[in-house]
Amino acid sequence: MSQADLSIPFRRRAGRAMEDAFLQEALTIATTKFIGLRREAFDAFPEGEGLRDRAREIKEATLQHLDRYLEQLIGNVERFGGRVHFATTAAEARAVILEIGRRAGARMAVKSKSMATEEIHLNEALEEAGIVPVETDLGEYIIQLAHERPSHIIAPAIHKTKGQIADLFGKELKRTVPADPEALTQLARGELREKFLQADLGITGANFAVADTGTVVLVTNEGNGRMVTSLPRVHVAVMGVEKVVPSMSDLMVFLAILAKSATGQKLSVYTTLVQGPRRAGELEGPEEFHLVLLDNGRVDQLAGPLREALYCLRCGACLNVCPVYRQIGGHAYGHTYPGPIGILLTAMLNGPASVKELAHASSLCGACADACPVRIDIPRMLIELRRQVDEKRIAPWIERVVFESFGWLLARPLLYGLAGRIARVLQRPFVRDGAIRSLPLFGDWTRTRDLPAVASRTFRERWNELERETPR
Amino acid sequence: MTTRAEFMARIRAELGKTRGLPPATPARRPARPRVEAEAIRAELAERWPEALERFRHELEKVGGVFYRVATLAEVVPVVAGIARERAARRLVSWHAAELGGDLGPALTAQGLEPVAMPPGEVASAAERQRLRELVAAAELGLTGVDLAIAETGTLVLSSGAGRPRSTSLLPPYHIALFDRTALVESLAQAGVFLELWHADGAPGPRGAVISFITGPSRTADIELTLTRGVHGPKEVHAIFVEAPIRG
Numbered sequence A: 001m002s003q004a005d006l007s008i009p010f011r012r013r014a015g016r017a018m019e020d021a022f023l024q025e026a027l028t029i030a031t032t033k034f035i036g037l038r039r040e041a042f043d044a045f046p047e048g049e050g051l052r053d054r055a056r057e058i059k060e061a062t063l064q065h066l067d068r069y070l071e072q073l074i075g076n077v078e079r080f081g082g083r084v085h086f087a088t089t090a091a092e093a094r095a096v097i098l099e100i101g102r103r104a105g106a107r108m109a110v111k112s113k114s115m116a117t118e119e120i121h122l123n124e125a126l127e128e129a130g131i132v133p134v135e136t137d138l139g140e141y142i143i144q145l146a147h148e149r150p151s152h153i154i155a156p157a158i159h160k161t162k163g164q165i166a167d168l169f170g171k172e173l174k175r176t177v178p179a180d181p182e183a184l185t186q187l188a189r190g191e192l193r194e195k196f197l198q199a200d201l202g203i204t205g206a207n208f209a210v211a212d213t214g215t216v217v218l219v220t221n222e223g224n225g226r227m228v229t230s231l232p233r234v235h236v237a238v239m240g241v242e243k244v245v246p247s248m249s250d251l252m253v254f255l256a257i258l259a260k261s262a263t264g265q266k267l268s269v270y271t272t273l274v275q276g277p278r279r280a281g282e283l284e285g286p287e288e289f290h291l292v293l294l295d296n297g298r299v300d301q302l303a304g305p306l307r308e309a310l311y312c313l314r315c316g317a318c319l320n321v322c323p324v325y326r327q328i329g330g331h332a333y334g335h336t337y338p339g340p341i342g343i344l345l346t347a348m349l350n351g352p353a354s355v356k357e358l359a360h361a362s363s364l365c366g367a368c369a370d371a372c373p374v375r376i377d378i379p380r381m382l383i384e385l386r387r388q389v390d391e392k393r394i395a396p397w398i399e400r401v402v403f404e405s406f407g408w409l410l411a412r413p414l415l416y417g418l419a420g421r422i423a424r425v426l427q428r429p430f431v432r433d434g435a436i437r438s439l440p441l442f443g444d445w446t447r448t449r450d451l452p453a454v455a456s457r458t459f460r461e462r463w464n465e466l467e468r469e470t471p472r
Numbered sequence B: 001m002t003t004r005a006e007f008m009a010r011i012r013a014e015l016g017k018t019r020g021l022p023p024a025t026p027a028r029r030p031a032r033p034r035v036e037a038e039a040i041r042a043e044l045a046e047r048w049p050e051a052l053e054r055f056r057h058e059l060e061k062v063g064g065v066f067y068r069v070a071t072l073a074e075v076v077p078v079v080a081g082i083a084r085e086r087a088a089r090r091l092v093s094w095h096a097a098e099l100g101g102d103l104g105p106a107l108t109a110q111g112l113e114p115v116a117m118p119p120g121e122v123a124s125a126a127e128r129q130r131l132r133e134l135v136a137a138a139e140l141g142l143t144g145v146d147l148a149i150a151e152t153g154t155l156v157l158s159s160g161a162g163r164p165r166s167t168s169l170l171p172p173y174h175i176a177l178f179d180r181t182a183l184v185e186s187l188a189q190a191g192v193f194l195e196l197w198h199a200d201g202a203p204g205p206r207g208a209v210i211s212f213i214t215g216p217s218r219t220a221d222i223e224l225t226l227t228r229g230v231h232g233p234k235e236v237h238a239i240f241v242e243a244p245i246r247g
């Protein structure tokens, strides 16, 4: 399944995903595995719960003084010979990066996995400008060859089988290779090694940036983050403003919980701390280092309803535990960021109107908030979003009418009682075995759910009887 | 294009609108990192065997291989053994001053082809290119270690003069030497050393990159099957040297 077409309603996109038997199996296996690994990691790490609280508080403390920490970060990056750029919009970020590429005379850019560059749709822009973007994370490389988009923040290609990948490599790389993960990985290693050694431009995101030292931090398992920051002549890091942390001591708190939440590892294989361009005395390393600070809807939320979503570390834990994500996978959401946090981030990036359907793609069960390393209260913000969507009158009219009438009725006890009695009569043609199985106008709702019938004696009626019977 | 002033002004304006936020402070930082770092070293002067055992355990859990030898000279047969089993000969290493000793002649005597990296930067682009190709073609990369974190089985390597980044990255087999002075127990202790290294604010003798390496390069991107050696080394060997490497 390729990237969802946003002209298709969400319900149809989700429906398609649920009919895709392989996707269903892959999702179940992957998310179940990640959940288990995460749980084991935290079970074996008693201090983890306390560190999650610390991490949350650090995020909050940083956001409260974001101006100060960013100024500090900028000052330090510049002191070590790096350049900082400011992008209010995705278009501006793209323009900045293209200009850097053009001045470097770059024809190829090697990229390490970065949601920020996905978010600003950088690859298309690079291609148009004649700079070939090469994704170097194995999963990202696979989906780039297939012209698709990531379906999971941590495992971008979980929707593909090894057979499909072998076919893809055969077609795109003109190499026959058995459908064996080891052989496929070795082939990709060879192909990408050449690219690393040739590319003039290296583009990364940033998991964190340390204000106190001007250090950009990249976390990878494959080592592509190290390649991209060591071999090309120019390194550009693109980072949302909320990724800054005050000091190295803060960084350590996040490192202690990030990988455990994402993959259950104590630490990812490589954590790379980059402090500007190649230093005097160094044999290698980029001559130029650029940091692009990205707003793209984030700054508006510093005092906005989605503020807490700015704590997000992009670990993917909330995706794995989400009953909706587990059923439909990342593509059906239709945007860069999938899963429960993805709905909030999409609203942040594109405005609440962009998630009028997605805001409801959650059962509000709270599993995401439990799993989140920084305890982001995702359900609270989803409810808030639903309210906004509703107030802006972008929810479906029938839903608005029903909820408004229901709310009105609930506030009037006498009428509510009367309505119950009327409904008891009106429901008769629809009730079967004590439940309403289908209802005109509400077919979409009742297709997958039953509505309980109004009881022959409601709780309120019984309560009143009891009151009368019980002697005072 | 947005200027720094405009960008920051918008952030300040939005921050000015916030109200009723919970009180929050960032992590506690060592007031005097040097003193705290020395305190950690002093504690570990007694506790190091436990820390080393934990390190070994965690390193092996992430797929690394642990060795323990008495002196730097004894490193040579271990390296030669690793090379022989893998039919490998070409070895690149940090410069002798950074590694703590010149193992070149002894490794050559064992049939290896060792090349030590230059002690500093190289002006000639052609020479830099030659060295890069050499590292890219090497099978073994031999480096030192700045910190070994027991809690996670992690090796921390700072880049710099005589210690190019690619020596621990491009060759498929990475061999790292460390002694007691590199050993710390936890990520939190490693944090104290990171604070210390950055305390003076000046670039100092370090290079621009600090790498945390926790086992061999890995991926699970194809059907969640664990595969090693994607871009970085497929094997990581850590050799603990009992005698202090630097005198």
Ligand code: SF4
Pocket: A261, A311, A312, A313, A314, A315, A316, A317, A318, A319, A341, A368, A371, A372, A373, A374, A375, A376
């Ligand atoms: S919201 Fe929390 S759990 Fe979800 S990706 Fe972000 S940090 Fe991870």
